[in-house]
Amino acid sequence: MCLHNGAQSMWRNDLYFQEAIVGLNTLIDPERLYILYQYVRHTVDVSGDLAECGVYRGGSALLLARTLVKYGRGDKKLHLFDTFAGMPPANPLLDLHQEGDFGDTSLAEVQKYLAEHGSSLLFYPGLFQVTFAKVPETKFSFVHVDCDLYESVRLCCAFFYDRLTPGGVFIFDDYGFPSCPGARLAVDEFFRTRPEHPVYLPTGQAVVSKLPEEFVFLQTGT
Ligand SMILES: C[S@@+](CC[C@H](N)C(=O)[O-])C[C@H]1O[C@@H](n2cnc3c(N)ncnc32)[C@H](O)[C@@H]1O
Numbered sequence: 001m002c003l004h005n006g007a008q009s010m011w012r013n014d015l016y017f018q019e020a021i022v023g024l025n026t027l028i029d030p031e032r033l034y035i036l037y038q039y040v041r042h043t044v045d046v047s048g049d050l051a052e053c054g055v056y057r058g059g060s061a062l063l064l065a066r067t068l069v070k071y072g073r074g075d076k077k078l079h080l081f082d083t084f085a086g087m088p089p090a091n092p093l094l095d096l097h098q099e100g101d102f103g104d105t106s107l108a109e110v111q112k113y114l115a116e117h118g119s120s121l122l123f124y125p126g127l128f129q130v131t132f133a134k135v136p137e138t139k140f141s142f143v144h145v146d147c148d149l150y151e152s153v154r155l156c157c158a159f160f161y162d163r164l165t166p167g168g169v170f171i172f173d174d175y176g177f178p179s180c181p182g183a184r185l186a187v188d189e190f191f192r193t194r195p196e197h198p199v200y201l202p203t204g205q206a207v208v209s210k211l212p213e214e215f216v217f218l219q220t221g222t
Contacts, residue, residue, distance in 0.1 A: 010034075020066045025113060026059020028146070032173065032203045033063055036144060039169050039207065040067040044076075046141035048165040053128060053156045054146035054173070055082040056102050058110040064144065065117035074120055079138070081124045081131055084110060087149065088127055094150040094182035128152055132159045139165050146173035150182025157190035166212035172198070175206035 011017055011034035021033055028036075040050070050068070052061050061080055068076050086103025090096075107125045114121055124131035128147070132155065140163050145156045153172065160170065172187050174180035175198070187206060191198055195216045198206040 016070060020063055020070065024059040024062055025057040026063070027056065028060050028173065029203075032205055033060065035201060035203055035205055035207075036060060036063060036171060037067050039171055040064055040142060041071055043141045043167065043169055044068070044071045044073050046165050046167045048139040048141035048163075048168055049077040049079060050142040050144075051079040051081065051140055051160065052144040052146065053081045053152070054144075054148070055080045055084070055110060056146075057105045058113045060144060060146065061110075061121075062114055062117070064142075065114065065120060068120070069117070074117075076120065076141075077122055078117075078120055079122045079124065079135060079140075080110075081128055082110075083127060084123075084125045088152070090149050091151060091182060094185060095148070096179050096181065097148050128155045128159075135163075139163055141165050141168040143168075143170050144173065145170060148174050148180045148183055150186050153183045153186035154190065157186060161190070161194070161210075164210040166210050168210050170208040170210075172206040172208075174204070176200060176204035 011030060017034060017037055020037065021030060050064055052064065055061050065078055068074055084105055084107040087097050087099055087101040089099045107123060124134060140160060143160045145153055147153060174183035175187055187198055195211055196208045198208050200206050
């Protein structure tokens with residue numbers, strides 16, 4: 001008898017979660033959405049805003065916004081970064097996606113889709129290379145990285161790591177997907193020299209929880 005069979009499908013019996021995913025226009029399957037939902041809840045009282053890098057049609061962003069409201073933190077801001085016009089150029093040596101993938105969306109459509117949560121949302125249309133600079137002082141409790149490409153994931157790590165509050169989390173959507181080898185490489189390279197070790201989930205996602213500085217013991221080899 002396998003005792004953990006039931007545990008694997010817990011999300012099917014979570015009625016609020018089932019309600020929260022109704023009508024989501026997303027590429028992300030329910031198992032991965034349930035991880036997002038739980039980590040929004042987990043970090044709801046960590047200080048800082050939320051960010052999503054890779055919004056496409058707004059589906060996972062809608063789940064993040066609904067979950068904040070459900071847990072009484074509709075006051076938290078959710079920063080949404082995307083070209084809203086498709087993928088930027090990829091690196092053919094590291095990525096399998098092509099420039100222009102996910103181009104069947106627009107800023108206006110996503111704003112309309114998310115209108116119910118408009119007061120807590122901030123939109124940054126354009127390349128991360130340009131738009132991250134618009135939030136230089138903001139601190140974050142939760143960063144969802146769903147942008148598939150080596151350079152895009154590398155930029156997310158480099159920008160948000162120092163702005164993540166201890167106890168806050170990164171969720172890397174594409175870490176374990178054969179279609180996104182560059183995303184995994186970018187995460188592995190970045191955390192090779194950091195005290196946090198990415199936790200790889202059976203869903204394909206990876207999670208990094210920022211450690212408080214006073215708990216960090218870096219081996220010096222001396
Ligand atoms: C897989 S889609 C996101 C899926 C979405 N989270 C969902 O719920 O379906 C990846 C998105 O990342 C965006 N993206 C990737 N690299 C980017 C960059 N450097 N700057 C801006 N947007 C980028 C693409 O435009 C695309 O919309």
